[in-house]
Structures are given as C-alpha cells and as structure tokens.
Amino acid sequence: MSVNLTRQLTVIMGVFIFLTASAAIIPAYLLIRSELEQQVISRVEDARQHSSLILDFEQIQLESLVTLASERPTLKSLVEQRDWVALDDYLEDFKRNTPLDYLYVLEENNNIVGGSAPTDTELALTNTHSVENFGLITGAIRLDDEFANRLSQQTGFMYHFLPETDVTGSFQRTIDGIRYYGHIRSLEGFANTPSAALEILLPLQGLLAVEGRVVGLLLLTTLAVTIIASFAGGFYIRTRLHPLRQLTSAAQRIGQGDLSTPIQAASKTTEVRALADVLEKSRLHLSRTLSELLAAKEWSESLIRSIVEGIITFDDNGIVTFFSEGATRITQIPEMEAVGQKLNATIPLLSETEGTFSDYIPPQEARRTVKISLRDGQVITVAVTRARERADGQTTIVLRDVTEDIQRRSLQAYFLANVSHEFRTPLAGMKVSIELLLENVRYLSVAEINELLNSLHLSVSSLQSLIDNLLESSKIEANHFTLRRRPAELNHLLGEAVRLVQPFLNRRQQTLTLDEPLSMPVLKLDPTRLTQVLVNLLSNASKYSAMATPIDIQVEMREQSLYIAVLDRGQGIPESQREVIFKQFVRLGAESNADYGSGLGLAVVKAIIEAHSGQVGVDVREGGGSIFWFTLPVEEMV
Numbered sequence: 123m124s125v126n127l128t129r130q131l132t133v134i135m136g137v138f139i140f141l142t143a144s145a146a147i148i149p150a151y152l153l154i155r156s157e158l159e160q161q162v163i164s165r166v167e168d169a170r171q172h173s174s175l176i177l178d179f180e181q182i183q184l185e186s187l188v189t190l191a192s193e194r195p196t197l198k199s200l201v202e203q204r205d206w207v208a209l210d211d212y213l214e215d216f217k218r219n220t221p222l223d224y225l226y227v228l229e230e231n232n233n234i235v236g237g238s239a240p241t242d243t244e245l246a247l248t249n250t251h252s253v254e255n256f257g258l259i260t261g262a263i264r265l266d267d268e269f270a271n272r273l274s275q276q277t278g279f280m281y282h283f284l285p286e287t288d289v290t291g292s293f294q295r296t297i298d299g300i301r302y303y304g305h306i307r308s309l310e311g312f313a314n315t316p317s318a319a320l321e322i323l324l325p326l327q328g329l330l331a332v333e334g335r336v337v338g339l340l341l342l343t344t345l346a347v348t349i350i351a352s353f354a355g356g357f358y359i360r361t362r363l364h365p366l367r368q369l370t371s372a373a374q375r376i377g378q379g380d381l382s383t384p385i386q387a388a389s390k391t392t393e394v395r396a397l398a399d400v401l402e403k404s405r406l407h408l409s410r411t412l413s414e415l416l417a418a419k420e421w422s423e424s425l426i427r428s429i430v431e432g433i434i435t436f437d438d439n440g441i442v443t444f445f446s447e448g449a450t451r452i453t454q455i456p457e458m459e460a461v462g463q464k465l466n467a468t469i470p471l472l473s474e475t476e477g478t479f480s481d482y483i484p485p486q487e488a489r490r491t492v493k494i495s496l497r498d499g500q501v502i503t504v505a506v507t508r509a510r511e512r513a514d515g516q517t518t519i520v521l522r523d524v525t526e527d528i529q530r531r532s533l534q535a536y537f538l539a540n541v542s543h544e545f546r547t548p549l550a551g552m553k554v555s556i557e558l559l560l561e562n563v564r565y566l567s568v569a570e571i572n573e574l575l576n577s578l579h580l581s582v583s584s585l586q587s588l589i590d591n592l593l594e595s596s597k598i599e600a601n602h603f604t605l606r607r608r609p610a611e612l613n614h615l616l617g618e619a620v621r622l623v624q625p626f627l628n629r630r631q632q633t634l635t636l637d638e639p640l641s642m643p644v645l646k647l648d649p650t651r652l653t654q655v656l657v658n659l660l661s662n663a664s665k666y667s668a669m670a671t672p673i674d675i676q677v678e679m680r681e682q683s684l685y686i687a688v689l690d691r692g693q694g695i696p697e698s699q700r701e702v703i704f705k706q707f708v709r710l711g712a713e714s715n716a717d718y719g720s721g722l723g724l725a726v727v728k729a730i731i732e733a734h735s736g737q738v739g740v741d742v743r744e745g746g747g748s749i750f751w752f753t754l755p756v757e758e759m760v
Contacts, residue, residue, distance in 0.1 A: 209236035619656035
C-alpha cells in the first residue's frame with residue numbers, strides 16, 4: 123500500500139516543532155530578566171537612599187562646624203577689629219583641624235574678607251551662618267572624586283558628581299566595555315550649584331554572568347531535548363528517504379555525464395516512484411540529445427577548423443564572444459586574449475588608418491577591405507564580410523587575408539604592362555630595321571646592312587629570352603616544371619651563354635672576363651635550362667651596369683659544390699631586397715637611361731637552380747656592384 127510522502131514529512135515536522143516549542147526558553151528568560159531588573163532597580167534605590175543619608179550626615183556635620191566657628195570669641199574679636207590678616211590665619215588654623223575644605227567670612231555685601239572659598243567651577247556642600255553685627259561665615263566640603271570614592275567604598279557603587287545637568291532618573295550605559303545601570307539624583311539643597319547632580323552607577327557584570335549561566339542552562343536543556351528528538355526523527359526520516367538518496371545519487375551521475383546507468387528506486391511511496399520514472403525518461407532523452415549535440419559539435423568544429431577564413435562574433439557592446447582558429451592565424455591574436463575583450467581593442471588598425479575596426483565592418487552580407495597591424499610588425503589587408511545577424515542579437519563577421527591576392531593582382535598588372543613594353547621595344551626596332559632594308563636596300567652599303575641585321579638579331583634575341591622566361595614561368599606556376607638531365611660540360615654551357623649575350627655586350631661596349639679552374643668535371647644536368655640561367659644573369663649584368671664597364675664570370679670549387687658567379691658594376695642590391703628579388707614579378711628600377719626587365723628572369727633562375735638541388739643568392743661586390751651566384755652540389759656531378 124502506497125503511503126503519501128508529504129503526509130509522512132508533515133507528521134515528522136509536527137513532532138519536531140512540538141518538542142522544540144515545549145523546550146522554548148523565551149518565557150523563562152523573560153521572567154528571569156524581569157526579576158534581575160527588579161533587583162538592579164532595588165539596589166540602585168538603596169544606593170540612592172544611602173547616598174542621601176551620607177549627604178545629610180555631611181550636611182549636619184558641616185552645619186555644626188560652621189556654627190561652632192561662628193560662635194568662637196576669637197572670630198568675633200578679629201571681625202570687630204577688622205584684622206583680616208589674622209582672620210585668614212585663624213580660619214586656616216580652624217579648618218585644618220576639621221573635615222572642612224573651605225571656610226570664609228563675607229561682609230554684608232557678600233565680599234570675602236577672610237579665608238578661602240571654592241571656585242565657580244568647583245562643586246561643594248556649603249553651609250552658612252551669620253556673624254553677629256557683621257555678615258556671614260560659610261563652610262564647604264568639596265564634592266570631588268575623593269568624596270565619590272569614599273561613597274563607593276561604603277556601598278560598592280560608582281558615584282560621579284555632575285556640576286550641571288537637567289537630566290534625572292534611571293538609565294543604562296556602557297563605559298569601557300562594561301554595562302552599568304545608573305540613576306541621577308539632583309543635589310539641590312546640598313551643593314553650591316542648584317543644577318548639580320549625583321550619578322550612581324551599578325556594574326551589571328555579575329548580574330549578567332548570573333543571567334548568562336541561567337540562559338546557558340536553559341539552552342543546554344533545550345539542546346539536549348532537540349538532539350534526542352533530532353536523532354529519533356532523523357532515524358525515521360533516513361529510513362523513509364533512502365530511495366530519495368538513491369535518486370539523488372542517480373541525478374548526480376547524470377550531472378557528471380553518466381547517462382548509461384538506468385535509474386531505479388525501490389520504494390512504496392507514490393511520489394518517489396513517479397520521480398524515478400521522470401528521471402529515467404529524462405536520462406534517455408538527454409542521452410539521445412547529447413549524442414546528437416556531440417556529433418553536431420564535432421562536425422561544426424571540424425568545419426570551422428577547416429575554414430581558412432577567420433570567424434568572429436561579438437555582442438551589442440562590442441565584446442568578442444567567439445574567435446576561431448582561422449582568426450588567430452590571420453591576426454596572430456590567441457583566442458584566450460580575444461574572447462571577453464573589446465573588438466576595437468583586440469584588432470588594431472594600421473596607425474595611418476582613421477577610425478576603429480568596427481567602423482570598417484560593412485552592412486549585412488557586404489564586404490569591405492581594411493589594413494591591420496600584426497604583432498610582428500607586418501601590415502596585412504583583410505576582407506571583412508558581415509554575416510546575417512544571429513537570433514540572440516550577436517554579430518558574426520568573416521575575415522579573409524587578401525594581402526597576397528592584392529599584391530599578386532598589382533604585380534600581374536605591372537607585369538602585363540611591363541611585358542607589353544618589353545615586346546613593343548624589340549618589335550619596334552625590328553620594324554624600323556626591316557622597313558629600312560625594304561625601302562633602301564639598293565642604296566645601303568654592306569656595313570649599313572650588317573648594322574641593321576645586327577639590330578634585328580638583338581631584337582630577336584631579346585624576344586627569344588623574354589619568351590623563354592615566360593614559358594618557364596608558366597610551367598613553374600602550373601607545377602609542370604621538370605628537368606631533362608644529361609652529362610654536359612660547364613665550359614660549353616658558358617660558351618653558348620656568352621655567344622647569346624655577346625650582341626648585348628657589344629652594343630653597350632662591355633667586356634667579359636672568365637676566371638675558372640684549369641679543369642672542371644662533367645655535370646649531369648639540364649643544359650638548356652642551365653644555359654638559360656647563365657643568359658639571364660649575364661643579360662641582367664649588362665642591362666644594369668654602366669656603359670663600357672667590365673663583367674666578370676667566376677667559377678671555383680667550394681667544398682661539396684661548384685660555385686658560379688656573375689660580377690657586375692651596377693648600383694647593387696639593397697640588403698632589404700636581396701630575398702624578394704628572386705620572386706616572380708619583382709624587379710628593381712634602374713637609371714632612367716637603362717633597360718628594364720620583366721621581373722621573371724631571376725625567379726626562373728631560382729627555380730632552375732633549386733630544381734638542381736643548388737642554392738642561389740646575391741652579395742655586394744667590393745668597389746660597387748653585385749655578385750649574383752649559384753651553386754651546384756657535388757652529388758650532381760658524374
């Protein structure tokens with residue numbers, strides 16, 4: 123038979139409340155406190171009456187002493203003689219043998235003619251007696267701390283004399299951390315100041331200690347009853363709530379991610395069994411949902427990691443809430459440093475750029491480019507695309523590094539313009555030479571015809587070199603670049619290259635020298651392409667060197683490689699451009715009267731030499747000029 127759990131807990135709580143309420147200490151505490159307060163009030167009243175008796179006694183004694191002093195014949199004689207000096211000595215002598223603190227004589231106009239009187243600030247008991255046919259004699263006893271201490275020694279209370287107060291009655295006060303119950307009574311009729319009062323203080327430490335012990339005993343009794351009742355009720359509840367503890371453990375396992383263990387609860391309680399059924403259904407539903415979410419999460423993370431572009435989300439306040447791996451790769455900013463920070467503070471713009479990064483975020487589904495500064499000092503151009511706004515109000519943007527694309531488009535545009543110029547120049551020369559031959563061949567001498575033919579030969583050689591470089595560059599770009607190796611002698615390759623560039627050297631009146639070993643090995647390489655390397659280096663040396671300057675070729679063995687270098691007397695290559703000069707479309711300007719290249723020759727040289735497992739580079743030549751060199755490893759020799 124099922125038992126309602128709510129009814130069980132109601133009965134248990136009713137018993138617990140009954141036991142607690144029956145042992146409550148509030149009524150007993152209030153009764154004890156009231157009794158103690160009555161004792162305090164009674165003791166303070168006793169102290170007040172005792173102090174009144176003492177003051178009355180002091181007043182009677184004071185009155186007796188003043189009367190005695192006024193009836194002394196010596197006093198009357200001195201007053202009648204108006205011997206004020208002797209009067210002072212007499213009054214001082216009289217006072218010394220009595221409890222009096224002050225004794226003085228006043229004329230009828232209240233002027234003091236002998237003795238000493240209390241100051242205006244001193245509080246004292248006073249008594250006045252008339253001196254026959256003269257004035258008054260007054261005696262006074264100081265109401266100071268010494269007097270208050272005498273009262274305290276007699277009663278055990280604390281006393282304070284207050285020169286002025288208009289407050290009377292009982293009160294409670296804490297002084298130096300000690301509680302006191304006190305009473306203020308007026309000293310009107312006793313003291314020389316009508317507004318003076320006596321403060322009576324009773325320390326409550328002892329009474330509070332008694333009160334504390336009583337309350338402690340009551341609390342101890344209540345605690346004992348509560349503990350007994352708690353043990354009894356707890357044992358009963360523990361036996362009845364064991365299934366709930368099982369369900370709690372099952373819920374904790376679910377919270378820790380254990381969704382594989384079924385939930386069961388052996389209980390006759392209807393609510394417990396219903397709760398167990400609900401938890402089991404929730405476990406099954408969570409297990410299915412979690413599996414689906416994990417699969418979706420893995421797919422999403424894999425997708426985001428595979429995206430080259432950077433994805434950033436931020437809220438209405440500009441705080442970054444998501445920063446993908448792609449965004450880290452592009453901006454060099456770690457995810458942990460970006461998330462939770464302001465977007466404008468996270469991504470710095472180029473210093474010359476106006477505004478902030480958010481100013482360059484385009485409208486929805488639009489795109490805009492902006493330059494940003496990286497931590498290593500580089501400046502890149504990123505394309506910013508704004509996705510559709512999310513349902514939670516957050517904004518998503520996509521970053522794509524388009525620096526190389528922009529540079530490549532710019533270089534390609536420059537390359538096309540330069541190649542057009544490169545084609546136009548030799549073609550124009552060929553056209554002029556051919557027209558002269560066609561129109562004036564009958565009138566030209568043999569020397570003039572030879573000069574025109576040499577000009578045609580130079581133009582054709584320039585076109586052939588340009589076309590060769592274009593073809594090789596296209597193969598390299600399309601990954602179709604291959605070598606056709608066969609044994610070849612370097613001297614033959616050098617001779618072929620010199621033969622091809624000799625017309626250029628002759629036109630610029632440049633001499634060529636060769637420094638090589640007496641014997642060189644036969645190499646297994648691609649002769650056509652290595653000849654192209656030498657032609658490119660020699661033609662560049664001719665173009666960028668001044669007229670009538672020498673060009674040198676140096677060949678030597680260096681450890682495990684063969685070293686070949688072309689030395690010119692041009693302007694030289696700046697150190698900052700010695701790496702990029704071997705890239706496609708990159709070229710340096712020359713003097714205004716010099717020829718210009720297409721920006722492909724050195725890139726082709728680098729590709730051919732590296733395909734032969736060699737190295738290529740450029741150094742500064744002592745005395746001015748450049749040294750373009752390349753090496754071929756010994757392993758390539760036969």
